[in-house]
Amino acid sequence: MSEETKYEPIKKVSIIISKGTLEGVYPGLIMANGARMEGIEANLFFTFFGLDAIVNKSMDHLHVATVGNPAMHIPTIIGALPGMSAFATSKMMKEMEKLDIPPAREFITMIHDAGCKIFACKATVDMFHLKKEDFCEEVDDVITVGQFYEESAGASIIFT
Amino acid sequence: MATIDLLGKQIEVDADGNLVNLDDWNEDIAKEIARTEGIPELTDRHWLVINFMRKEFIEKGDGPTVRRLTKESGVGTKELYALFPKGPAKKAARIGGIPKPKGCV
Numbered sequence: 001m002s003e004e005t006k007y008e009p010i011k012k013v014s015i016i017i018s019k020g021t022l023e024g025v026y027p028g029l030i031m032a033n034g035a036r037m038e039g040i041e042a043n044l045f046f047t048f049f050g051l052d053a054i055v056n057k058s059m060d061h062l063h064v065a066t067v068g069n070p071a072m073h074i075p076t077i078i079g080a081l082p083g084m085s086a087f088a089t090s091k092m093m094k095e096m097e098k099l100d101i102p103p104a105r106e107f108i109t110m111i112h113d114a115g116c117k118i119f120a121c122k123a124t125v126d127m128f129h130l131k132k133e134d135f136c137e138e139v140d141d142v143i144t145v146g147q148f149y150e151e152s153a154g155a156s157i158i159f160t
Numbered sequence: 161m162a163t164i165d166l167l168g169k170q171i172e173v174d175a176d177g178n179l180v181n182l183d184d185w186n187e188d189i190a191k192e193i194a195r196t197e198g199i200p201e202l203t204d205r206h207w208l209v210i211n212f213m214r215k216e217f218i219e220k221g222d223g224p225t226v227r228r229l230t231k232e233s234g235v236g237t238k239e240l241y242a243l244f245p246k247g248p249a250k251k252a253a254r255i256g257g258i259p260k261p262k263g264c265v
Contacts (some may be wrong), residue, residue, distance in 0.1 A: 033265055037226055039246035100225040100265050110230060113237035 012041040014152035016159045020049030022062040022089055026096070028160040029053075029107050036114035043155065044111065045148050047121035054120060055134050059104050064088040105136065112138035119143045119151065166192050176260045178253060182218070185257030194255045197246070202255070206243050209235055210256040213249075223253045223261030 013035050017028035028044065035042040052058040066072055066079035066088050078084065093103070102110060112118055120135060120142045132142065143151070161180060163170045166189055172180040179185055190210060194202050202210070212233040216224045226249050230237045240248035249261050 030264060033226070036241070037247045037249055037265075039250070100227045100263060102227055102265075110227060110237050114226070114241050 010035075010040055010156055012043075012152075012155035014043040014045060014148070014155040014157045016045045016047060016157065017050035017053060018048045018160065020052035020058070020062065021065045022092060023064055024160070025050065025053040025062055025104065026101070028158075029104070029111060030101065031158065031160075032116050033107070033111045033114065036111065036116055041155070042111075042116040043119065043151050044116055045119045045121065045143075045151075047124050051120055051124055051128065051130065053104055054108060054118065054136050054139050055130065056136055057134070059108070059136060062089075062104055064092055108136060108138050117151070119148065121145070121148075174259060176254075178259050179257040182214075182257060185214075189257065190255050193257075197251055197255065199244070199251075199255070203243075205235060205239065206252075206255075209233055209240065209243060209248065209252045213252045213256045214258055217253075217256075217258040222263070223249060223256075223258055225249065225261060225263035225265045227265050 013031070015028045015032050015035075017025055019025065028050075032042045032044045046054050053062060063085045064072075066074065066084045067076055069079070072079060072088070074084075101107070108118065117140045118138050120130075120139055122142050122144045124130075125142050161172050161174070164173050164177070165171075169184075171184045171189070174180055179189075191202055194200075194206070199206070209229065212229065213223050216222075216228070224232070226237065226240065229235065229240055229248060229252075235243070244251040249263075253260050
């Protein structure tokens with residue numbers, strides 16, 4: 001008999017996306033999509049600047065942060081030059097496209113079609129004075145933190 | 161390497177439980193694997209996806225991502241998940257007798 005511990009496979013995840021930069025949004029999207037690909041139930045909950053990824057007006061314009069990001073390996077003052085963020089963003093999008101990672105809007109549609117529910121955080125929606133019609137059609141509901149926990153019954157919660 | 165019993169034959173499988181040899185596969189084997197995966201009957205739409213997966217694997221050495229399936233197999237994301245509820249790329253690869261695709265999307 002093997003002494004290896006057998007763990008229960010993950011059945012459900014609730015992923016929170018709280019940042020609005022390209023590199024802040026994509027990890028959560030990839031994890032949600034990856035969960036569905038594995039047959040794992042998934043919820044996505046967008047809060048604070050993460051809402052940019054599901055607001056019609058901003059979701060096609062997510063950018064890589066080139067300032068205050070030491071992992072970019074460029075001096076902050078260079079990162080602040082006009083066009084640097086656009087340049088870094090377009091390079092990263094090209095690399096992602098090679099890996100079949102779609103632009104945000106297409107990705108959100110794909111994840112929603114895959115059966116992942118998409119929620120916006122009510123506190124942030126109120127704080128930013130957003131309305132239901134500001135969001136892309138994939139958003140299932142605007143919910144409170146309490147409702148988020150209810151939706152997350154039985155799930156592992158992942159904060160990004 | 162592990163083997164499983166399919167239709168009375170011992171067939172080699174990898175760590176994910178997918179067939180190792182493309183030539184061990186045929187339509188009856190596919191139907192049998194589908195049954196063990198909880199898909200009692202393979203429809204024309206299932207076959208469209210399975211055959212697309214095999215073709216991609218034979219041509220490129222890796223099965224397609226769900227995004228490529230969605231864009232190129234002729235079956236959209238919603239339908240893919242309806243046909244293969246436990247993950248379209250993963251399950252269609254297993255039923256199609258190819259390794260699990262390596263892509264993250």
